[in-house]
Amino acid sequence: MIAAKMLIDGAWVDSRGARIEVINPARGEVIGTVPVATPEDIDEALRAAKSALPDWSGRPPAQRAAVLNRIAAVIAERAEDLGRQMTAEQGKPVNEAVGEISKLADTFAFYAEEATRVHGEIIPNTSNAYQSLVTYEPVGVIAAITPWNYPAELIGWKLAAGLAAGCTLVIKPPELTPLCPLAIMACLQEAGLPPGVANMVTGSGARVGQRLIESPLVDKIAFTGSSAVGLHIQQSIKDIKSLSLELGGNSPLIVTAKADLEAAVKGAVRRSFRNCGQICIAVNRIYVAEPVYDAFLEKFAATADALVVDDGLDNPAADLGALCSQEPLGKTEAHLADAVDKGARLICGGAPPEGAKFESGFFFRPTAVADCTHDMLVMTQETFGPLVGIAPFATLKDAVRLANDTPYGLAAYAYTKDLDEMRYLSRHLDYGSVAVNTVDPGIINAPYGGRKQSGIGVEHGRDGLFEYLHAKHIRVCFDEDAIS
Ligand code: NAP
Ligand code: MG
16 A cells, blocks of 8 residues: 655655545555645645746756756666556556556657757848847746546656756646656656656646646646546636647548558557557547458457457556546446447447456456447547447548548548558548558657647647747847947
């Protein structure tokens, strides 16, 4: 049992308030508790971030980069422990969790380099007497709020980019998975990050998160989570501040008649069911060209049926662990029942795995329904569970129209070997990321963000760093006549 503390101004502190339990979702056991931050705790963390700002932002970028590189090294060294901690509270198999931690370490290394490459500009004026310089300065104090599906990486993208830019942060990790994030904060301390530069307060979104975003001490909110909470945050801010929102998705995958079918099935299964489908860019719905529809369904069902569902701590190499809580499990069951009621055909899964070891956890077999239409929830809402809907299409234009028929715009996928199809799909899919012949659209050095109800702003890459910087224009008038 872990009795965790929060990190405020370089000190590990207990709240003056209540504590909440953290559960292992595969076993239904309490594995620890975290404090619920009081309004005073939150304000103290924000004041610490504010007072740490002048020193941290004033350091030459190379000095900040050195700290970020040390953080990367400490995290990489602790990857196995941090990964197991994540599995214990999130449910994903250990190998996958350790992989997430390695990517977190890479994120710090990437932004360490990027920190030293924030160049300004000199802009021509209409008179030679004037010179315009553009420099970049940190936005200030960041409130970072993240969900439980990628407990480490989603914090890391904000933390590494924010620190590289010279900002300071107060982070609220998700209630369901706060222990791995707190362990990451210990790595930051060990790597020598000065007190107050990054703080973490725990507790619920409705109370702790809300207090944080409403504070006048916050210069920018960096939020990842559902579109509903993102919209609520946008509507509840009472003063002007920067806002980036990485929100929900409803990602389509198009498989054309000219696709490599084996590769398409492999990719479709991976991106539908990895992390139990609890991914903002999970494939939610698949449109398959009529001539290859039956063959695709057969191969897809066989590949999904072969996936291993297990307790992620016992079996680090399992394909699916437990879902993180009852909420995504209930939504999966509801979307499945709705689809079947409306005439969809179950082709694989459809129930929890059998056996006593699965009874106290939130488990479900990878599940697919065929012959789906857009009056079904599975095709129009984000399930965030191991369920995918599949439908045939007649023409590529129909497929793109169906794919774009959603208020979301995070990521879309396509499989085709034909260049003209590739170009048509990548131009007309209305999404922040389009991945063709791969289901891994995110790499740390390219921008990643949503359109429409999927959010505003980007993370990753150089653009992700500039989200934490303000441009400043300095215009100077020189006097050449004064020179003798
Ligand atoms: P959520 O319910 O929106 O919660 C996200 C975070 O916001 C949690 O830390 C939550 O706290 C907090 N929160 C809730 N209400 C708040 C409020 N009034 N003020 C401030 N903070 C508040 O999302 P979730 O269910 O955890 O995660 C799943 C969603 O995240 C999905 O929609 C998924 O698509 C999206 N997501 C998007 C991306 C992306 O990059 N676009 C990546 C991953 C996930 P507590 O939960 O601790 O109470
Ligand atoms: Mg939620």
